Amino acid sequence: MKIIAVGMNYPLHCKELHATEPLPEEPVIFMKPDSALLKDGKPFFIPDFCRQVDYETELVVRISRLGKNIAERFAHRYYDAVTVGIDFTARDLQRRFRSEGKPWELCKGFDNSAAIGDWIPVEQFATIQNIRFRLDIDGCKVQEGNTCDMLFPVDRIIAYVSQFCTLKIGDLLYTGTPAGVGPVTIGNHLEGYLEDRKVLDFNIR
Template sequence: MARFVEAGKKIVAVGRNYAEHAKELGNALPTEPLLFLKPTTAYITEGQAIKVPITCTSLHHEVELGIVIGEKGADISESDAMKYVLGYTLALDMTDRAKQEELKKKGQPWSVCKGFDTSCPVSSFIPKEKIPDPQNIRLWLKVNEEMKQDGNTKDMIFTIPHLISFISSKFTLEPGDLILTGTPSGVGPVQAGDVIEAGVGDIIKVTFPVEKK
């Protein structure tokens, strides 16, 4: 599934899954996973650029561990959840923050602030055996060589098995689908001309330039 970007049918993202990140945006801690969807047209891979949406006034970076699903499943139990994981990817959940704040105040969906073209940069596929404990792995992100996010998946509010179980109770998961598991604290703005560098521990590293659309 090295080409999950082409094979997957959906991207299911989880919001507010790290307590410190929820606090930095003034959000209450969730009592169940907060889900939103990105279209697969949001994908870009290394060699492509993150494009700032024309109407965006505050584009934020969010580094995340992505879970690549290996087989079809619905109503998956937590005890069986990891059997459905094929591997991982490093992902960025690029967010039009000003638009998101506007939509939150109106109680409206987040599609346009989270799912625009180039809003889901990803690394190449990481085989499952490369991350033996996905619930204890460092996630980091730099902007113009300055460290902005430096967290660990052990701080997730909802674990990966819980997320897979919960999501599969709502949406059937299929091979190549991607789950974005949330971002640690330290999110912040980027603008055209910036360069984002991010990694999962020392396992994989990616670089994406930010450009005007």
């Protein structure tokens, strides 16, 4: 199982973190190792190697078929469920790595940096490109988005990624975060929602 993630896939998020950079012309892809997965409501422990860990709430897609060089018009056949996930980012490390022109996988791929919620079959939604999702922290909404605002829709991302690496059953696709990212602190209670259904619930320690 591999975790494929998309950066800079919502215009307003691009502006909040990369205001001086143009919008990407193709999907920005990075990977997380399987050791990054945090599931079953287990707590997230802030690591001691950074001073700021930010939440990035995302729609996550579960790959259900083996595929390579998938045509965009057939991509919908290759996933079966969606949920809410959190792409945790060691933001201070990311800023330093970027300023030094170094790869920044370590600030994204550390242990437990990919929280994942409960799966909902994709057929329960009219279209994957019009799903509302949000994150509440301590009972207050802090981030929300709709997949209709993606720069690159899910099927296009799948077609793009499958040119480079074979998609396998159980692979996870984190599809990017909207505007509103921010830091977590010890004691926070995080709840993630698809439409009005809570699918993610865990604590920060």
